[in-house]
Amino acid sequence: MIDRSHDLPVVRQARELGISRGSVYYLPRPVPEADLKIMRRIDELHLEVPFAGSRMLRDLLRQEGIEIGRCHVATLMKKMATEALYRRPNTSKPAPGHKIYPYLLRKLPIVRSNQVWATDISYIPMAKGFVYLVGIVDWFSRKVLAWRVSITMEADFCVEALEEMLARYGKPQHRPGQPVCQPSVH
Incomplete structure (x- = not known):
């Protein structure tokens, strides 16, 4: 620049x-x-x-x-990005104005592969610093569907893992007769 x-x-x-x-x-x-x-x-x-x-x-x-x-x-x-873990006051109280999203998987029975996926990012200490690992896992089979490692916390490596997983496995599949998760209206 x-x-x-x-x-x-x-x-x-x-x-x-x-x-x-x-x-x-x-x-x-x-x-x-x-x-x-x-x-x-x-x-x-x-x-x-x-x-x-x-x-x-x-x-x-x-x-x-x-x-x-x-x-x-x-x-x-x-x-x-390490801090001591201790109980803080009123941590369960939501901030005013923050929207609370419903947990859509609460009543969904997870009975087969390719139904629900989860993802997480973790860091791994190395000899000279840290690397970051993102993994996408099938909840039913616990199979790792895709993963990537990066030396920075940029979103690119997460998107690459997601794109690889979608290209290889497609979207999670809904079967007829299975209940579809719908947000409940309060």
Whole structure:
């Protein structure tokens, strides 16, 4: 987008594109090796003690001989999208104005393959960072119909998995005589 060899100054190009001038000059830095090791250990500790916040994780890391401060632990947790699991007040109360969608599969008996599919995205820690995995599964047979791996959380790899699955298996099939899920009107 930005052409440094163009006659128009970079400042003006950034303004015309509606982006920050600082973002034009910013080059992302790779995560240091030491931080990657700490992030891996934080991930392992989070699986063992999911209610641990940055303070408790700092103390656990210090017990293992890793000198680190709470703010650095909090920064790494934010970068990993990891947070302590604990009960928060009024979490079951919907926000005013938010529409509540009915669960359409509640009374549907799942009795055969290619009737209902599910999908999920997960991350996998690697030696130098993380990769993201999307999988589409048939609920009845538990067969993985399609999957993709990506190094970014862009939607492209999810769409590719869905398109591959639809090309290979078609849409989930409704059989005559089977009840069709309809949203209930309240």
